[in-house]
Amino acid sequence: MEEKVSDKGALVGPYVIESRELTKEFVQVNKERIKALDSVSISVSRGTVTGLIGPDGAGKTTLIRLTAGLFRPEAGSIRVLGIDAASEPQAVQSRVGYMPQKFGLYEDLSVQENLDLYADLHGLSREARAERYPALMQMTGLSRFTGRLAGRLSGGMKQKLGLACTLVSTPELLLLDEPTVGVDPLSRRELWEIVYHLAREQNLTVLLSTSYLDEAERCGMTILLFKGRVLESGVPSKISSxxxxxxxxxxxxxxxxxxxxxxxxxxxxxxxxxxxxxxxxxxxxxxxxxxxxxxxxxxxxxxxxxxxxxxxxxxxxxxxDHTVDTRFLSGGVANGAKHVSSDEVVVEVRNLYKRFGEFTAVKDASFEVRRGEIFGLLGPNGAGKSTTFRMLCGLLPPSEGTLGVAGVDLRRARASARQRIGYVAQKFSLYGQLSVSENLEFFARAYGLRGARQRERVDWAIEQFDLQAITGQTSGELPGGYKQRLAMACALMHEPEILFLDEPTSGVDPLARREFWQRISALADHGVTVIVTTHFMEEAEYCDRMVIMVDGEILAAGTPAGIRQRARVVEPKEPTIEDAFIAIVEDFRQSAA
Amino acid sequence: MESLRRIAALIWKELLAILKDPRSRFVVLIPPLLQGLVFGYAATYDLNRVRYAVYDQDRSDASRQFLAMIDGSGTFRRIANLGDQREIKSIIDDRQAILVVQIGSDFERRLLTGQPADVQVIADGRNSNTAGTALNYIATITDAFNSRWRSAKGLTSPPVEPSARAWFNPNLETRWFMIPGLIGMLTLVQMIVITAMSVAREREQGTFDQLLVTPFRPIEIMIGKSAPSVLIGLVQVTMVLALAIFWFRIPFQGSLLNLYPGVLLFLVAAVGIGLMVSSVAGTMQQALLGSFLTITPLAMLSGLNTPISNMPAGIQYVTLINPLRYVIVIAHKVFLEGASLRYIFPEMWPLALIAAFTLSFAVWMFHRRLM
Amino acid sequence: MSARRITALLRKEMLQIFRDPSSIAIAIVLPIFLILLFGYGLSLDPKDIPVALVVENPTPVSAGVGAAFGLSRYFRITTVTSMKKAEDLMREGRVDGIVRLGQNFDRRLLIGTAPIQVIVQGVDANRARIIEGYARGAIGQWMGQRNSAGADSSVGPVVVQSRIWFNADSDSRYFLVPGLVVLIMTITGALLTAMVMAREWERGTLEALFVTPVRAGEILIGKTVPYFLLGMAGLLLTASTGRFLFHVPLRGSLLVLTAVSALYLCVALGFGLLISSITRSQFVAGQIALIAAFLPAVFLSGFIFDLASVPKAVRLVSYLLPARYYVSLLQTLFLAGDIWSIIIPDCAVMLVMLLVLFGLTLRKTKKRL
The missing domain is CATH 3.30.70 (Alpha-Beta Plaits)
Known part of the structure; x- marks a missing residue:
C-alpha cells in the first residue's frame, strides 16, 4: 500500500494545494446547516509559506482539516500533492505533516516517547533516526527535556515538540493549525525561524493559520478568510496596499x-x-x-x-458592515467615582511568594496599583500571572508576603469586601446552560441586588453591552466575543471599584479585542481600577502601567513608554512592547546562565 | 437575611441549569423511572416459569395425580416426558429444564400399602439459589399432596403439622422487597453523580472561582450546591414510590410522614458523599469514575442484593457506615411493616450521624482545597 | 497493516495505562476489591438466623424441638414464654422468625395432631423462603429422631429426595464468583475502553494520528489489544482466586473458558469502541457504558436473577445483551463442564454480535473527523 502512495509523487504539478469551489457544511445542534466554507478556491505553490488569516469562525481550521483529508467536502474538490484528498485521504495523510490546534501530543508520554511514536508510525529506520533526532533537537532546543512528560512542558515547548513530531518523517507539506496561540513572543519568534529555515533549506511547503495579524506579514503568501469565503489572497504587501x-x-x-x-x-x-x-x-x-x-x-x-x-x-x-459601537459605558459605572486617576493606592503587593511543593510559581513579587489605573500583568503562559492574580482575588493563599486589595486581604475579608470587586475569569466563566438574561439575573442576585434595582442594572448591562438580540440564547453556544461581553456585564453588575480581568482577550478575534479595549478604557476613565493579565504584548499599550513576569519573577515594571525603551531595534523600526519583552527575557536568561 | 437571599439565588440557578436543558432534564427524570420499571421486573428471586421434565416410571393414577398438582401450581412448566434414565443428564446439561422429577415404578404400590414413597428431584445447581427456590416450591406442593392423599384415604395426619406463615409479605414476593429498596439505590446513584458532576463542572468551566470572588461564603456555596440535589432526590423518590404503589401495586402500610424524614436524612448523606467525591476530583471524568468507584461498594454492601446478616462479621461492621443500608431498612419497615417512628429510630440516628459527618467532611475538604 | 506501526501504538497505550491512575483504579483496584467482596462478603446462604422459640409450658418434648433447631447450623435460638414477647422481638428486628409450639403440645402430640407454627419475617422474600425451608428441615429431623426412637406414625406418604447437581452444598459463591468474571470483563472491555478512546478524541491526539501513514484498522488494533490483555488478566485473576481461594470448581476445560471469554471480551471492546466513536466525549461515553453495559450485566444477564421468570418484554431485551450468553457459558463451564450443546449456540450468537459491532466500529472509525 505504501508503494502505491509514493508512486503518486510524479503527478505533482506547480501547486501543492489546489481547491476548486470547496464547500463544507456542518449541522448544528438545532438542526440548522451552516456553511463553514463556501466555494473556496485557493492554490498554494511549492516552497511557499502561506498564511490563512481570519477572525474566529472564518473557516481556517476547516480548510486545514480538509487539506489533511480529515473531512469530506459537500461540494467542490481539493487536490493535495496532486492527490484528491477527498477520495484518497490516506495517500495524502502519509505524506504531509500536520499539527492540530492542541498540538496532538500524548501528555502522559515523555518527549522522547512522543517522538519515537511518530518515528515508528512513519516507519523511520534506526539510521534515519540517528540522523534526524539530533537535527530536530537542535532546531527545537528540546534536548535537555527528552525525559520530561509532554504534559509538564510549557506552552512554547509543547508547540515545538508538536512540530518536531510532525517533522520526523521529512514531509513534503506542513500543515499548522494556529501554532502560536497561547505561546510567548520569544517562542513565537523561534517557531517562525524554524518554519523559514525548513522552507528555505528543504523547499518545504507550509500552510498555517493564525489570528495574529502581525504574523501575516511574515508569510510569503496570505489567504484572507471571512465567514467561510476567501476575501482576498496574495502577498502581504498586496493586502497592505x-x-x-x-x-x-x-x-x-x-x-x-x-x-x-x-x-x-x-x-x-x-x-x-x-x-x-x-x-x-x-x-x-x-x-x-x-x-x-x-x-x-x-x-x-x-x-x-x-x-x-x-x-x-x-x-x-x-x-x-460592522460599525464600531460607541455607545458603551456612557455613565452608570462605579457609583459616580469620577475622581479619575488619583494617587490613592488600591492594590498593594509586597514580597509575595507562592510555592507548590518544590516549585516556586511566584518569586518575590512587589507592585502597587492606583485608583483609576489600567494595570497589566504581562508574560507568557506559565509565568505566574494567573497565580498572582488568584492570590489577589483571594482564591489562593500566598506562601509568604503581604497583599491588600482596597485595604483588605480578600481571603480573610468579610463577604461585603468582595462586593467592591469584579472578576472575569479565564475562559469567561459563565453558566453555559443558562440563557444570557438568566446569567445576568443570577449575578445580580449574588451581589444582593433585588427588585427595581436589579431590573435597572440588568437592563443597563443588556443595553451597554449590546446584548438585546441574544437575551434568550443559551450562553454556552455564544461565539467568543459575545461570551466575553456577557462575562464583563456580569462582573460589572454591582458597579465594582476594582475590576480583575484574567486573560480577557484569549480566544477572541482581533475585531472583538479592539472593542474590548475601548470598553476598558471607558471604564478606567470613569474611575474604575482595572487589573488585567494578558499574553498579547501589543495589548500592553492600553495599560497605564504594567509588570512583565517570566518564570515567576517580575523582570520589569513601568509605563509602556518606559518598557519600550528597553527594546533593541534598529531604526527606522519603531520599538514595540514585544521587542522590549524579548530583549528583557534574553537579558534575564543570559544573566541566569 | 442577605445570606439567605444569596443562597436562594444559587439554588434557583442550579435548578434552572438542570431542568432547562431537555437532555439533562431527561437524565434526571427518565432513567430512575425506567430503571425502577426494568429492575423492578428483573430483580426478582421468585420463579414463575420453572421448566421441568418428568421421568415417570410408574405411570399410575397416583403418579399422575402428583404430577398434576405440580403442573397445576402455575409455577412449573413441564417441557418433556422422559422415557429413559440417560435423558436426565442431557436435559439438565443443556439447560432445557432446571428440574427433573423422577418417580419410581413402585410409587403407587408403596403409597397404597402405606409405605413412604420416594420421589427423586434433580435440580440444576448452576444458579443454586434458583435451584433451592424451585425445590422449596416442590416441597410445598408435596405437603399439599400428602395431606390431600391422607384425607382421601382416611389416614391419620402426621403427629406434627408445621404451618408456615410470613409476616408483612404473605406471598413472599421478592418484588415487595426489591422495589422499596430501589428507592434508595436509584436515588443514591443519581445524588452522588449529580452533585459530584455539578461541582466538577463549575470547576472545569471556571465558574467556581467566579462564585468565590462574589460575596458568597463557602458554606453558602455548599448549601446552594446541595439543596437542589436534595430537592431533585425528593422528586425521584416520589416517582419511584408512586411506581411501587400504583404500578407494581405493592401495599403501602405505613405513613408518608414516617418515610420522608428518613429519606431526607439519607439524601443529605448521599449529597455529602457526592460533595466529598467532587472535592477530590479535579475534572468531570474523575468525578464520574470517582462516583462509580464509590457507588459500587455502597450498592454491593447495602443488603439489597444479598442480606447483610449473611456477611462475615467484619464486613457487617463495615456496612454500619453505609447510608444506603439504613434507608433500605427504613423503606422496608415503613412500606411493608407500617412501622412508626419509634421502630425506625435505630436507623434514623445513624443516618443523621452519617449525614452530619459527610457534610462536615465535605466542608472541611472544601476549605482545605482553598487554603 | 504494518507490524511496526502497531507495535508503536501498543507500546504507547501500555505506557499510558500504567501512568494514568484512573485506568489503574478501574482495571486493577476495582476488580481485586470485587473479587474479595464476592468471595468473602456476599452470600445468599443464611446462617445463624435468629429465631424465637415460643414455649408456653416447657416440657422435655419442647426441649427436644429446641435442641433440633439449636443443632442446625442455620439457627440461633432464643426461647421465650409468650407469643407476645416473640412478636415484639420480631417487630424490633431482633429475630427473623418465630417457631411456636401450641398449648398442650405434648398432649396433642400423643393424640396425633400437634401444630407447630412457623412465622417468618417476610420482607426479604428470598431469605424468608430459605428460612422456611430450613425450619421444615429441622422439624422433619426432629420427627425422624422420634420415629427411630420408636414413636408411631410416619412422615410422608410422599417423600421428596432432592439432589442439586453441580453444587451439592448449594453454596452461592459457586455462581457469584463466575458471575463476577462478567462484571470485570464488562468494566475493562466496555467502560474503560470507551473512556480511553473518547479521551483521544477529546484531546485531539487522534486527529494528529490520523494525518500519518497509520491505518484506521491499526489504530483499532492498537486500542483493543492492550485492553484485551487487561481483561484476560482479570479473567486469570478471578478464575484462579475462585478456584484456589474460594474453591469454586472449574469443571470445563481451561481452553474453552479462555476462548469464550476472549469472544465476550471482544464483543465488549467492540461496544466500548463504538460508543466512544459516536459520542467522542469521555463523560457521555462513560455514562452510556454504565447504563447500557454494566447495569444490564448485573440485572439482566441471569447472573443473579432467573431470566425465565421476568415478563416477556424484559426477557426480549435480555436476548440483545451479550452478557446473557456469557453468564450462561460461565455457569456451565465452571460448574457443569464442556457442554457443547450450550457452548456452540451461545458462542454463535456472540460471534454475530461481534461481527456487527466491529463492522459498525470500522465504518465509524474512518480516518475522518
Whole structure:
C-alpha cells in the first residue's frame, strides 16, 4: 500500500494545494446547516509559506482539516500533492505533516516517547533516526527535556515538540493549525525561524493559520478568510496596499491620554480602525478624508505607510458592515467615582511568594496599583500571572508576603469586601446552560441586588453591552466575543471599584479585542481600577502601567513608554512592547546562565 | 437575611441549569423511572416459569395425580416426558429444564400399602439459589399432596403439622422487597453523580472561582450546591414510590410522614458523599469514575442484593457506615411493616450521624482545597 | 497493516495505562476489591438466623424441638414464654422468625395432631423462603429422631429426595464468583475502553494520528489489544482466586473458558469502541457504558436473577445483551463442564454480535473527523 502512495509523487504539478469551489457544511445542534466554507478556491505553490488569516469562525481550521483529508467536502474538490484528498485521504495523510490546534501530543508520554511514536508510525529506520533526532533537537532546543512528560512542558515547548513530531518523517507539506496561540513572543519568534529555515533549506511547503495579524506579514503568501469565503489572497504587501493613503499617525495632544484620543477617533463614521502605537494613535479610514474633516480638529495627522492589518481591517469592515459601537459605558459605572486617576493606592503587593511543593510559581513579587489605573500583568503562559492574580482575588493563599486589595486581604475579608470587586475569569466563566438574561439575573442576585434595582442594572448591562438580540440564547453556544461581553456585564453588575480581568482577550478575534479595549478604557476613565493579565504584548499599550513576569519573577515594571525603551531595534523600526519583552527575557536568561 | 437571599439565588440557578436543558432534564427524570420499571421486573428471586421434565416410571393414577398438582401450581412448566434414565443428564446439561422429577415404578404400590414413597428431584445447581427456590416450591406442593392423599384415604395426619406463615409479605414476593429498596439505590446513584458532576463542572468551566470572588461564603456555596440535589432526590423518590404503589401495586402500610424524614436524612448523606467525591476530583471524568468507584461498594454492601446478616462479621461492621443500608431498612419497615417512628429510630440516628459527618467532611475538604 | 506501526501504538497505550491512575483504579483496584467482596462478603446462604422459640409450658418434648433447631447450623435460638414477647422481638428486628409450639403440645402430640407454627419475617422474600425451608428441615429431623426412637406414625406418604447437581452444598459463591468474571470483563472491555478512546478524541491526539501513514484498522488494533490483555488478566485473576481461594470448581476445560471469554471480551471492546466513536466525549461515553453495559450485566444477564421468570418484554431485551450468553457459558463451564450443546449456540450468537459491532466500529472509525 505504501508503494502505491509514493508512486503518486510524479503527478505533482506547480501547486501543492489546489481547491476548486470547496464547500463544507456542518449541522448544528438545532438542526440548522451552516456553511463553514463556501466555494473556496485557493492554490498554494511549492516552497511557499502561506498564511490563512481570519477572525474566529472564518473557516481556517476547516480548510486545514480538509487539506489533511480529515473531512469530506459537500461540494467542490481539493487536490493535495496532486492527490484528491477527498477520495484518497490516506495517500495524502502519509505524506504531509500536520499539527492540530492542541498540538496532538500524548501528555502522559515523555518527549522522547512522543517522538519515537511518530518515528515508528512513519516507519523511520534506526539510521534515519540517528540522523534526524539530533537535527530536530537542535532546531527545537528540546534536548535537555527528552525525559520530561509532554504534559509538564510549557506552552512554547509543547508547540515545538508538536512540530518536531510532525517533522520526523521529512514531509513534503506542513500543515499548522494556529501554532502560536497561547505561546510567548520569544517562542513565537523561534517557531517562525524554524518554519523559514525548513522552507528555505528543504523547499518545504507550509500552510498555517493564525489570528495574529502581525504574523501575516511574515508569510510569503496570505489567504484572507471571512465567514467561510476567501476575501482576498496574495502577498502581504498586496493586502497592505488596499489601505494605501488612508493610514495616519496622530500625535496625542497633551490634554489627553493616548487611549482617550483613540476612543475619540474610533467613533468617527469613516474610521475603520484606530489603534495605539506607543504614545500615538494609528488611524485607518475607509475613504480618503478631507483635511478639514471635523474628526481631525486640533490634531495633526501624518500619512504613513499601510501595514497588513490596515488592509485586513479595511477588507473585514467592508465585508461585515460592522460599525464600531460607541455607545458603551456612557455613565452608570462605579457609583459616580469620577475622581479619575488619583494617587490613592488600591492594590498593594509586597514580597509575595507562592510555592507548590518544590516549585516556586511566584518569586518575590512587589507592585502597587492606583485608583483609576489600567494595570497589566504581562508574560507568557506559565509565568505566574494567573497565580498572582488568584492570590489577589483571594482564591489562593500566598506562601509568604503581604497583599491588600482596597485595604483588605480578600481571603480573610468579610463577604461585603468582595462586593467592591469584579472578576472575569479565564475562559469567561459563565453558566453555559443558562440563557444570557438568566446569567445576568443570577449575578445580580449574588451581589444582593433585588427588585427595581436589579431590573435597572440588568437592563443597563443588556443595553451597554449590546446584548438585546441574544437575551434568550443559551450562553454556552455564544461565539467568543459575545461570551466575553456577557462575562464583563456580569462582573460589572454591582458597579465594582476594582475590576480583575484574567486573560480577557484569549480566544477572541482581533475585531472583538479592539472593542474590548475601548470598553476598558471607558471604564478606567470613569474611575474604575482595572487589573488585567494578558499574553498579547501589543495589548500592553492600553495599560497605564504594567509588570512583565517570566518564570515567576517580575523582570520589569513601568509605563509602556518606559518598557519600550528597553527594546533593541534598529531604526527606522519603531520599538514595540514585544521587542522590549524579548530583549528583557534574553537579558534575564543570559544573566541566569 | 442577605445570606439567605444569596443562597436562594444559587439554588434557583442550579435548578434552572438542570431542568432547562431537555437532555439533562431527561437524565434526571427518565432513567430512575425506567430503571425502577426494568429492575423492578428483573430483580426478582421468585420463579414463575420453572421448566421441568418428568421421568415417570410408574405411570399410575397416583403418579399422575402428583404430577398434576405440580403442573397445576402455575409455577412449573413441564417441557418433556422422559422415557429413559440417560435423558436426565442431557436435559439438565443443556439447560432445557432446571428440574427433573423422577418417580419410581413402585410409587403407587408403596403409597397404597402405606409405605413412604420416594420421589427423586434433580435440580440444576448452576444458579443454586434458583435451584433451592424451585425445590422449596416442590416441597410445598408435596405437603399439599400428602395431606390431600391422607384425607382421601382416611389416614391419620402426621403427629406434627408445621404451618408456615410470613409476616408483612404473605406471598413472599421478592418484588415487595426489591422495589422499596430501589428507592434508595436509584436515588443514591443519581445524588452522588449529580452533585459530584455539578461541582466538577463549575470547576472545569471556571465558574467556581467566579462564585468565590462574589460575596458568597463557602458554606453558602455548599448549601446552594446541595439543596437542589436534595430537592431533585425528593422528586425521584416520589416517582419511584408512586411506581411501587400504583404500578407494581405493592401495599403501602405505613405513613408518608414516617418515610420522608428518613429519606431526607439519607439524601443529605448521599449529597455529602457526592460533595466529598467532587472535592477530590479535579475534572468531570474523575468525578464520574470517582462516583462509580464509590457507588459500587455502597450498592454491593447495602443488603439489597444479598442480606447483610449473611456477611462475615467484619464486613457487617463495615456496612454500619453505609447510608444506603439504613434507608433500605427504613423503606422496608415503613412500606411493608407500617412501622412508626419509634421502630425506625435505630436507623434514623445513624443516618443523621452519617449525614452530619459527610457534610462536615465535605466542608472541611472544601476549605482545605482553598487554603 | 504494518507490524511496526502497531507495535508503536501498543507500546504507547501500555505506557499510558500504567501512568494514568484512573485506568489503574478501574482495571486493577476495582476488580481485586470485587473479587474479595464476592468471595468473602456476599452470600445468599443464611446462617445463624435468629429465631424465637415460643414455649408456653416447657416440657422435655419442647426441649427436644429446641435442641433440633439449636443443632442446625442455620439457627440461633432464643426461647421465650409468650407469643407476645416473640412478636415484639420480631417487630424490633431482633429475630427473623418465630417457631411456636401450641398449648398442650405434648398432649396433642400423643393424640396425633400437634401444630407447630412457623412465622417468618417476610420482607426479604428470598431469605424468608430459605428460612422456611430450613425450619421444615429441622422439624422433619426432629420427627425422624422420634420415629427411630420408636414413636408411631410416619412422615410422608410422599417423600421428596432432592439432589442439586453441580453444587451439592448449594453454596452461592459457586455462581457469584463466575458471575463476577462478567462484571470485570464488562468494566475493562466496555467502560474503560470507551473512556480511553473518547479521551483521544477529546484531546485531539487522534486527529494528529490520523494525518500519518497509520491505518484506521491499526489504530483499532492498537486500542483493543492492550485492553484485551487487561481483561484476560482479570479473567486469570478471578478464575484462579475462585478456584484456589474460594474453591469454586472449574469443571470445563481451561481452553474453552479462555476462548469464550476472549469472544465476550471482544464483543465488549467492540461496544466500548463504538460508543466512544459516536459520542467522542469521555463523560457521555462513560455514562452510556454504565447504563447500557454494566447495569444490564448485573440485572439482566441471569447472573443473579432467573431470566425465565421476568415478563416477556424484559426477557426480549435480555436476548440483545451479550452478557446473557456469557453468564450462561460461565455457569456451565465452571460448574457443569464442556457442554457443547450450550457452548456452540451461545458462542454463535456472540460471534454475530461481534461481527456487527466491529463492522459498525470500522465504518465509524474512518480516518475522518
Amino acid at each position: 488596499i489601505a494605501a493613503g488612508r493610514v495616519f499617525r496622530v500625535e496625542t495632544p497633551a490634554s489627553l491620554k493616548p487611549r482617550q484620543l483613540q476612543f475619540r477617533l474610533v467613533s468617527g463614521s469613516a474610521v475603520v480602525d484606530a489603534s495605539l502605537e506607543g504614545e500615538r494613535v494609528r488611524l485607518t479610514t475607509s475613504t480618503d478624508p478631507a483635511r478639514d474633516d471635523p474628526l481631525f480638529q486640533g490634531l495633526t495627522p501624518t500619512p504613513i505607510a499601510p501595514r497588513f492589518e490596515d488592509g485586513f481591517m479595511t477588507l473585514v469592515r467592508r465585508a461585515s
